Amino acid sequence: MFKNFRFFFILSTLILALSGGLLKAQIHPGQLADGIAAVIGNEIVLESDIEEYVNMAKQQGTANIGDRCEILENIIHNKLLLFYAKKDTLIRNVNKELKADADSRYQQMLSGFSSEKDMLKAYRFRTAYELKAAIEKLSSDQYYQGEKYKLITKGVDITPSEVSAFYAQYKSQLPEVNEEVKLSRIMMYPKLTDNRKQEIIQKLKNIKADILKGASFEDQARIYSDDPGSAAYGGLITKVSKGMMVKPFEATALNLQEGEISDPVETEYGFHIIQLVRKAGKIYDVRHILIANTPNAQEIASAKGELTKIKSQIQAGKISFKEAALKYSDDKTTKFNAGVMTGSDGSDNLEKTKLDPIDAYQIAGLNKGEITDPYEMGEAQNKKKAIALIQVDDIIPAHTLSIDTDYERIKAIALNQKKNDVVDRWVISKLPDTFISINNRYKHCQFKTDWKRKTSAK
Numbered sequence: 001m002f003k004n005f006r007f008f009f010i011l012s013t014l015i016l017a018l019s020g021g022l023l024k025a026q027i028h029p030g031q032l033a034d035g036i037a038a039v040i041g042n043e044i045v046l047e048s049d050i051e052e053y054v055n056m057a058k059q060q061g062t063a064n065i066g067d068r069c070e071i072l073e074n075i076i077h078n079k080l081l082l083f084y085a086k087k088d089t090l091i092r093n094v095n096k097e098l099k100a101d102a103d104s105r106y107q108q109m110l111s112g113f114s115s116e117k118d119m120l121k122a123y124r125f126r127t128a129y130e131l132k133a134a135i136e137k138l139s140s141d142q143y144y145q146g147e148k149y150k151l152i153t154k155g156v157d158i159t160p161s162e163v164s165a166f167y168a169q170y171k172s173q174l175p176e177v178n179e180e181v182k183l184s185r186i187m188m189y190p191k192l193t194d195n196r197k198q199e200i201i202q203k204l205k206n207i208k209a210d211i212l213k214g215a216s217f218e219d220q221a222r223i224y225s226d227d228p229g230s231a232a233y234g235g236l237i238t239k240v241s242k243g244m245m246v247k248p249f250e251a252t253a254l255n256l257q258e259g260e261i262s263d264p265v266e267t268e269y270g271f272h273i274i275q276l277v278r279k280a281g282k283i284y285d286v287r288h289i290l291i292a293n294t295p296n297a298q299e300i301a302s303a304k305g306e307l308t309k310i311k312s313q314i315q316a317g318k319i320s321f322k323e324a325a326l327k328y329s330d331d332k333t334t335k336f337n338a339g340v341m342t343g344s345d346g347s348d349n350l351e352k353t354k355l356d357p358i359d360a361y362q363i364a365g366l367n368k369g370e371i372t373d374p375y376e377m378g379e380a381q382n383k384k385k386a387i388a389l390i391q392v393d394d395i396i397p398a399h400t401l402s403i404d405t406d407y408e409r410i411k412a413i414a415l416n417q418k419k420n421d422v423v424d425r426w427v428i429s430k431l432p433d434t435f436i437s438i439n440n441r442y443k444h445c446q447f448k449t450d451w452k453r454k455t456s457a458k
Helices: 011-027 029-035 047-059 068-085 095-110 116-122 128-152 160-173 194-212 217-224 247-254 297-315 321-328 357-363 407-433
Strands: 036-040 043-046 180-188 236-241 265-267 270-280 283-292 387-396 436-438
Touching: 036 047, 036 068, 043 047, 043 068, 047 068, 068 128, 068 407, 068 436, 095 116, 095 128, 095 236, 116 128, 128 407, 160 407, 180 297, 180 321, 180 357, 194 217, 194 270, 194 283, 217 283, 247 265, 247 270, 247 283, 297 321, 297 387, 357 387
Parallel strands: none
Antiparallel strands: 036 043, 036 436, 180 387, 236 283, 265 270, 270 283
8 A cells, every 4th residue: 555654743632642651751760661662863752652643543533553563663754754853954943933832822722621720630731831841842843843854855746647657556545535525605703783892892991990990900801801711810821922913912912011001902802901011022921801702693693694695696696606705705714715615635625524513514405506594603713603604516426536536636645655755765864874772572563664774873
């Protein structure tokens, strides 16, 4: 079977893997030697890394993940990339950015829990410092591996004849594609009425007035703020770097003097008052109180009514779906692409079984060219309530990938294979100069690469 090169360091699913490794190293140092599966340069593969990769693959529904030998070989492959990436002067050092990003991700994760204590318990960490260090480590590994992979494969391309040759060789092994659809969407955020906006603004003005009279900003944030990530901390967000926050928030914060509190400012999340706590270069700490722009039933109904009129205009031929998406949609990811929805791989062929359940329910039973009624989506990426229309542009029956109908997909698979071959050759070229030691418990493994060859490294 053709290769499927994998990067394993996926933040959302491997936090537990790293936490397990950290706890073993910190709590049971005497057992660490027995827990090491391999050493590559100064990179270590723990037995827990292998266990957690198996668990991750099962959670993601990955088929044919291979045995422990195959999994270990894939991890060694990636660790070797990581070892050399960290020494590569062509790869930009982003340690400061990664640290700031870890703080931001920590706050995002915290928003899903009622308290920091609950989150640390769920992820099996003892302190916030340990969890942030784990997030930073995972992000760092992913960044350096990815950058090294891109450097090694820079300039690698594929010709139509190579795609045809790849298809001829592997067509019997190409995957079956489940039923797919092509969809276009118009999404609209319900708009708050002017009266609602003024109510929120006045509420924040009153809160600011109370603070200026002596009330604690921290206490007011804990009482009133709708930001789940910072409210419990008195509205505090630390180590914010430029570009991390939405523009209206950042522009307001950076124009304040330390200790100064802004007037109410509107962002896509709602209305804020912001206090600049500290600024050091491009890094700053702020407190804020957010009143979310959550629409009420009347405002939701109004948005549905607007989309109903738009649907009628499309069906009457007065405007095309593409034109309506460009004119009316609030969805920045599809607005300028005729409303066309794409998957994580960039393809506009969407497998029906992988659609958002709400979207899948709405299009059930529709034929090509038909449009849903306006409906409430699941939360958008920014957690705002949204109303949508979806048009079914095409329905593609289940089939095996064919070069006649799926050329671009096959080309992508073939190019990936070619890049992996280039990386494999690079890895083999580095073996004589790389210290690699694999635990004897894996001496029975029939690795594809001779990792046990004698090396010149000391």
